[in-house]
Amino acid sequence: MADETLSHPDASRTPHGSAFDAVEQGPRRSDEPARDLASVPTAVPSHPSVAALRAVFGEAIGAHQLHAGDQHVVFVDAARIVDVLEYLQQDADQQYAFLLDLTAVDYGGGKPIQVVYQLWSMAHHRSLRVKVELPLNALDVASVVPLWKTADWLEREVFDLFGVTFTGHPDLRRILMPENYAEGHPLRKDFPLRGRFSRAEQTRRALGLHVEDNYTDFEMGVGRDPQLVAEESDGSLPGDAPRAAPDAAPDPAGDETSAAVPQAESE
Amino acid sequence: MGVNDPEATGVSLPGGGTSARASGDVGSGGLFGTGGPTFLTTKLDWVVNWSRRNSLWPMPFGTACCAIEMMASAASNYDLARFGMERMSFSPRQADVLICAGRVPYKLAPVLRRIYDQMMQPKWVISMGACASSGGVFDNYSMVQGIDTIVPVDVYIPGCPPRPEGLIYGLMMIQEKIRQERLSDHAINRAEDPLAAGHPRASESEIEGLTGPFGNSTRQNRVSGLVETSRIARPDDRLP
Incomplete structure (x- = not known):
């Protein structure tokens, strides 16, 4: 025993x-037949x-x-x-x-x-x-x-x-890809490595993205007094206003119009 | 200061006889040399370029491992400050050189363009490392294939990442480029279309040419004609 x-x-x-x-069985020689792992009991x-x-x-x-x-x-x-x-x-x-x-x-x-x-x-x-x-x-x-x-x-x-x-x-909403991304979902296996659009179109769309549109006034006011920011807007406390209704989230197919998240705060 | 600088050789104040004092002290070269009278603009070129190239303030745009080397370059061992890059300017409006160190995804492209647009003229751009110059190994859906499709680039530094010597060499190439500038050319060199702000530097066909199957790296040579490389001189090209 x-x-x-x-x-x-x-x-x-x-x-x-x-x-x-x-x-644990170690490397297999190149001329050795493949091991039958299915025969190993896998309870x-x-x-x-x-x-x-x-x-x-x-x-x-x-x-x-x-x-x-x-x-x-x-x-x-x-x-x-x-x-x-x-x-x-x-x-x-x-x-x-x-x-x-x-x-x-x-x-x-x-x-x-x-x-x-x-x-x-x-x-x-x-x-x-x-x-x-x-x-x-x-x-x-x-x-x-x-x-x-x-x-x-x-x-x-x-x-x-x-x-x-x-x-x-x-x-x-999208979290990693740009808000106006319209090429689909990159980690799908059927997604082409370089994306679906041409590089010129990808560059044009990337620079056409207005970053400010995707943030509220409070989020843009980095380093400012939240109370001051709230008073400057409509008086509501920062972060109170809902960003966007869940059903208004970007369409999975995605295009520019669906990516526009409505501004919660007034200008 | 610049005694041996060929730009300054033979330069004197208008009515060169006034430089007798300087000629005794400094010798035949220098700002107050004994050369024949020449045009004031030449001297102004030299003074402006001298001050510009020795007080380049970098705007660090570090997004990846290249930024680690950039930080090492600024630290005491390599000490960028020796060459006038005294202060890393984290505000674009007080910066002269944009050092883009690292990979730039498309989501960051408008940020890079905005920072470039916010910098004051004269300004220069260094593309540090393989990723910033050509996309590097990241030839995929999310990565800008070379920031020269977004902003104009003066110097590309190869490497993955480049060593601090490489970055310092690149900055000295910028200095060399400044040294060869002429004030009279600035209307051409520094002209910037205000409508170009926020838009790609390269045209659509040019981007397609730059970002071919093997990436931007194979296109950044004089033969391709797609990237302007002829104006950049090496520091070794300095005259003795």
């Missing part, structure tokens, strides 16, 4: 295969949160996978994602209070775009990655800003670069 442990230190600890198996160890999710939500919980050795991934029905995440955040046995990251992946070839919620439970010291698959013709998913405020800019980023619309987001 002791000899076996010495010869295979991980054998007793990982009955299932892991993503590091190929790494996924149980994860307490996934088991609880299956008990609560049943059919809404899809595949459970293990990535990179220890990252548990669970696929969730897009229609139930807010319920699932709210449960994970609120339930006393889960307490995923920290949304580490919200991003998306496009695997190309017409495959659905995956929206990824990377969760961390500080109470239970536990990690879980929740994924939602959205078909390319229905890139809509409910916003989780009411659950985690940090999702605000992250969802804007996913909207900007992948074109996923988060319904219920308070201010769904």
Whole structure:
């Protein structure tokens, strides 16, 4: 028994295969046939949160996978994602209070775009990655800003670069690309590397962007007394006025007219 | 000061006899040399250019790793102040040289153009590093393929990033360019169309030519005819 442990230190600890198996076997010779990784047993160890999710939500919980050795991934029905995440955040046995990251992946070839919620439970010291698959013709998913405020800019980023619309987001605008960007969503796999427009057109549009149009008076008044700025405008407190209604956010297809965000403050 | 400067050699005050005192002190060269009388404008050229090129205040437009080298150039080891770049002017209206150090995405292009437009004449522009000069490795949807499509550029500094010596060399090329300027040419050199503010420097066809499949870097030579390089002289070209 002791000899076996010495010869295979991980054998007793990982009955299932892991993503590091190929790494531990070392590099493959060029004339060696490709290893059949499918033959490696890939039973996924149980994860307490996934088991609880299956008990609560049943059919809404899809595949459970293990990535990179220890990252548990669970696929969730897009229609139930807010319920699932709210449960994970609120339930006393889960307490995923920290949304580490919200991003998306496009695997190309017409495959659905995956929206990824990377969760961390500080109470239970536990990690879980929740994924939602959205078909390319229905890139809509409910916003989780009411659950985690940090999702605000992250969802804007996913909207900007992948074109996923988060319904219920308070201010769904482009965040990285210019407001008048009209070439689509750059991180899609079908997006050409150099963009869709010519360089001359890209340059013309870039210099045609009036930066001031996208900021309120308060945001433009950097370094000035906010009270003074408020009195100079219509007397309302700075930041009170809504920037733009969520349904007035730029169209995913995008053009110049839709990119014009209405000025909240008077001149 | 400029005793050996060829521009000053043979320059004297009008009615050259007044420079007898200076000729004894300074020798045959210098501002009060013993050369024959010449035109006042020549001397004014020299004085203006001398003061301009030795008090170039850079406007640092640092967006990436090139800015780290730019900061190193200003620090004590390399000490840009030796050459008159005494003060990094973070306000464009008090700056002479725009040093664009780093990659410029399209979203930043109007900012760069605005800062250039806000600078007072005379002004010069240095494109520092591969990204600012040609887009560098970032030949993609978001990156300006060389800031010379946005603003006129006087000196391109190659490197990724260039060492501080490279930046100082580029600034000395600006000094050399200033040294060769003539006040009489300024109406041409410094003319700026107010309607050009906020617009690309290059025409559409020129931008397409500059940003071809292999990027701006292959076009920045005299052969292409797309970029004016002939007016820039190296500091080595100084006469002894």
